Amino acid sequence: MSQVSLPKSLHPDLPLTALAPMQDVTNLWFMKVIAHYGSPDYFFTEYFRVNDTSRLNRNILAAITENDTGRPVFAQMIGESIPDLVRTAKELCNYNIAGVDLNMGCPAPRIYRKNVGGGLLREPEKVDRILGELRSAVNDRPFTVKMRVGFENTDNFYSILDTINRHSIDLLSLHGRTVKDMYHGAVKYDLIAEAVRRVDCPVLANGNIHSATKALEVLSQTGAAGVMVGRWAIANPWIFNQIRQALRGEPIARVPLVEVRNYIDRLWQTPNSATMPVRSRVGYLKMFLNYIALLVDAEGDFLRLMRHTSTEVELLNLCDRFLLAEGTKTLALAPYSGL
Structure with a gap:
């Protein structure tokens, strides 16, 4: 064969x-x-x-x-x-x-x-x-x-x-x-x-x-x-x-954290999100944020606080706080060590 x-x-x-x-x-x-x-x-x-x-x-x-x-x-x-x-x-x-x-x-x-x-x-x-x-x-x-x-x-x-x-x-x-x-x-x-x-x-x-x-x-x-x-x-x-x-030897494009915030919204808008129980939706998003957090905040505060949120509002407000606060900040090109 x-x-x-x-x-x-x-x-x-x-x-x-x-x-x-x-x-x-x-x-x-x-x-x-x-x-x-x-x-x-x-x-x-x-x-x-x-x-x-x-x-x-x-x-x-x-x-x-x-x-x-x-x-x-x-x-x-x-x-x-x-x-x-x-x-x-x-x-x-x-x-x-x-x-x-x-x-x-x-x-x-x-x-x-x-x-x-x-x-x-x-x-x-x-x-x-x-x-x-x-x-x-x-x-x-x-x-x-x-x-x-x-x-x-x-x-x-x-x-x-x-x-x-x-x-x-x-x-x-x-x-x-x-x-x-x-x-x-x-x-x-x-x-x-x-x-x-x-x-x-x-x-x-x-x-x-x-x-x-x-x-x-x-x-x-x-x-x-x-x-x-x-x-x-x-x-x-x-x-x-x-x-x-x-x-190709080109410079690697940096991604502004505001774009990461848009990515989180996109994940959130999964077609069955409307029918998912709130707890499941929060759990679903946290599964992704566990990884995203490792490229967002070197201190690990975002990861720690995110894991403690329990409602959608709390979770999305936290995302706003870390991802929209500084307009110039970008996603790390490699994970922060020690997180």
């Missing part, structure tokens, strides 16, 4: 950029918001859960069927039942997807305990069977994998990379931490560089790419075909444009 060509990137002369799939974040609305500030080359959906009774989740499907960003969208699946993964992959291929992506990296304990997501990295033989069957099922469009460098160590890393080659995977997104590392500790970019040398497909480097400057460092250190950005695109939706500016 030979590889399939990937969708065209926005700028064929530059390395690829992708927005990482994040559960409860990368829905249709967030993709539209990101596109407003500067799309990545590729989007990936939240994962479709796959088991013997699963059906395609309508909300996740909307990120494919109602997507007007103009960018390719890969449909991600999570599961371990081979017949059901094959069935779901075939169903997804009836839609306008850029390709099918298999999640082998999710570090949430409730996920890996079911031997799905990052839990699969403990079973190289199972990975071999899953990739073989899915490659046969997805033969007319890209079949891609997102994974980490291991479960609690990197013992299976090279054998899984060889499996990826054997089944002609079209793109590998590699987070340079183990599943047990979650989002802590140093990212092993040296192992991403090893993967780049070892596999035949393009590799997207993933893990703590917090700024355009960091993206350039990681690209030069790993030789990866591109970068995949997750949490730091929540903090800074301008990051994909900034990465392109940095790659």
